[in-house]
Amino acid sequence: MSQSAATSGTTPAPPASANPANAVPRPTRRGFLRTGGMLSVSSLMGTAMLMTASNDAKAAVEWAETFQKNYRLMTEQERQEARLRLEKRYSAEYDKKVSVDIAGPQPGVLMGYALNIRKCIGCRRCVHACVAENNQSRGERPGERIEWIQVLRMERGEFTKERMDQGYPEGLGIQVGGNAYTPAGVQLEGQYQYNPETVPEKDATYMPIACMQCEKPPCVKVCPVRTTYREADGPVVIDYNWCIGCKMCMNACPYWARRFNLTTPVLPKKDMNPVTHYLGNRPRMRGVVEKCHWCLQRTRHGRYPACVEVCPVGARKFGNLLDPESEVSKVLARKNVFRLKVELNTFPKFFYFYD
């Protein structure tokens, strides 16, 4: 701010305000805005610091959980710490004593599953048993209710006169084939929202689909942070604290086995199952992927998964593939077995059979 000094003869006395000794800051708009801005910024920053530092211990635990390692790479000590943090957090959140198990794969066990599609009646109890066991989100808004099993309804398809003579099913193209089309066994146009009075319906068959726990999982290959991986005893698991929610695994899964938490899971306290496993049914958080893991909290201690226990017609079988006496090994030995989408070379350990 240069002041042009008057150079001609009679210099008028400079105004009093020009005297530095008399310098009084004149209120200017610029000055006001500057001080106002400084004040609000500093108070905002102060408030922010106060808010974040409200509970030092809680903040420290949250910090530790936010920056913990990938579970696979943790030492035993780190896993214990992680489990204790989670137990504390879940117990406070759900008002009950929650246990987070970190049991690893048992030696000599390779879990396998077999489902008898001749028996399935499409009652969906497996779907709801899974939800009762595994702490999925269950809200009312679309996207808040997650179920890991989906039951496909396929029509039996008869060759009746009314259905003939309709031409190609999609009505497109030059007709070279016949007219006798039936939807028997069609899977990719199946129905999932069926809701009849009773099941099984006369003209339908049913096939539940969930994670196939592939031996060569496409989801594991595409995960950029290796948060999903195949455990030594068979199931494909997810470290929910490490998942970044990129959904590449959901792209890659050919069986639509994976679900996404679009929002903070809605899980009422009374419905929460307090017996959890770190890689299994512990409550998840917003923005991470989840899926069936063969009830690790049960199977790592030798118990059947929830879906197997509830099936009212005994269509579901589970056991140790490495044990020739297990029911699954016997199914493979004795029954006619197939897998879904076997041409994709995923080598699922979930087998379908019929007898």
Next chain:
Amino acid sequence: MLLRFVSDYARYVLKGGPRFYAWMGALSLLILGMLFVFYLQNTEGLIVTGMTSQIHDGLYLANLVFLVGVAAGAVTIVFPAYVYHHEGMHKVTVLGEMLAISAVIMVMVFVFAHMGRPDRLWHMIPPWGIYSFSSMLGWDVLVLNGYLFLNAVVGFWYLYAKYSGKPVRKGLFMALVYVSIVWALSIHTVTAFLLATNPSRPMWFHSMMPIRFIATAFAAGPALIIIAFLVVRKNTKFWVDDSAIQLLATIVTWCLGIALFLTLSEIVVELYARTEHANGLYYLMFGLHGLTALVPWFWSAVVLMVLSFVLLLIPAVRNDMNKLPWVCAMAFAGIWIEKGMGLIVPGFIPSPIGEVTEYHPTIFEWMMVLGIWAFGFFILTILLKGAIGILLGEVRFGGQPAAVGAE
């Protein structure tokens, strides 16, 4: 010296008339909308969008994939300029690099928008995180960051050389330029691989994806660049040579033609046998089970692309600088629709186990999309303005803006 460069650059950018500030102000409003939706997504989650577990890649991934193509399209300037020594292109190369930088930044912001947990992205960076060599997304992140770095280095090195008056050291600079040319092809190829290596998605699981992506990238990218150049001609004193624009128009024409050919061949191959693998394409073209939300989008994209291709074939249109931007906008819009609505969303319909659902983006999703595009254009404007100032000689080391420089 470097600091002077930055401050001179910034000071030049900030000097602008009311139209400039109106443009930036409008973009800022949209950017605020984007920040608001980011806040919503970080608190409520992605439930504020129209995404579901069935269709879990929506507008964000669509725009992301499209913008990777636009970023790769910058190579259509760099390649003729440096390999074929095209004089007209050589003068404007750095502007293309600025566009590439803004496009890649847009891609990265869309990645943040698309993720469930953007606060955990550090999980991808070793040594604190894990980098998985088998994951195409990991490779995509790597090549995108590399491309950003390359373009930033090459572009700003060139600008800095012009600013300081010192010539560029040819050896390293040219090496980086050649690397960036190849790298541009790689970013869109890896993005195509991201989708095409999923046998679970039959609509994407074919080897035509990478070439189709490159073809549409080299049609959409230059189309946008042409429009940008014509805007630059109109609003600044910088004159982009006719030869540059015409070469770009030729590239757009032929790449659009290749893209149309590939689309046609896909339609013929899929619909000849009409297996269940063609369900996604059938949904897009005609609807499935009575659900037809995307049908109008597909056919309008076809009309836009075919019409713009035919018009571009006509020299009278291609060389007319009044008609050209409109045709380029048509091509750009057509490819945007075809890449987004026409490729990403139908890949999920039906789901791998046959569930047919539809995707309806919410207002928040559109706000985010517009906001990120606004953010990209914001950055583009800043970069282009500064670059033009340097190219014009108005921003020079050791001098106030030259006398001819006006606002």
Next chain:
Amino acid sequence: MKRLLIPAAVLGLSGAVWLSVVAQDKAAEAAAAAPAEAKEVVCFESRQGATEVTQRELSPGLLNVKCSPTTGAALWYGDPYDGTVPMGKMPNMDLPEDQAVVKPRTEKLSQLAACGTACHNGTYPKGFPTSNKPVPIPTMEALVPELKDFQHGRGAIWCLDCHHNTQRNKFSDHFGNPISMDQPQQLCGKCHGDKLRDWRDGIHGKRIGDFTSTGKKRWFTCSECHNPHNVQHGETSRGFKPLQPEPPPQLPRGMADASHEKLHPITH
């Protein structure tokens, strides 16, 4: 004024960025506590009327069974062995004591005690048929209404092929030896041998508990799923009475209803 506009805008923008980045998760909604249920909750496992379980708390917070609010089905077992007794010795099944348990059927049969004493006290009642021809008895048909149209075997078997002729609270094998109603598999396997073989290996039927081949399991016995007096659903349901299904999955956002699933390209 313009000089301040830029820094103010930058400050505002960075503040907004900071806010959007450090925003905390919306707190999970706490559901209101459900009012205390005075009525007891009863659900059924496989066969309505024969496999009822009453919900009760085994220990604080652990229920023995969780029931479906829509269909009354048992959905989840807190303790798979709750209410079970050892299966007892079974021919061709070499299981250690206590490794196989079953839920006793005898407790569920409301008229079992009466059968053994009220009318049939171990001797032949008056008017006992001298040939193998079933004679309709109004009392029996009133007690067990399904007998009106008895289809099991399609006319090739009758009551005393399964039920013991003097000890009416037992089944009978071909030699006249009594079989406990808690071991119906010994009876059913007489004719359905392939099913028995599969049942012994765990392929047919149901077992819950420990999945290892040497683990303790609760075995579901034949009559817990099948009603031998009513096999009319044999063609489609293989002996089961059709059940009410659980509700369908939630419709994803963007779908108003599921009517599109009924529209096939293959027209109906």
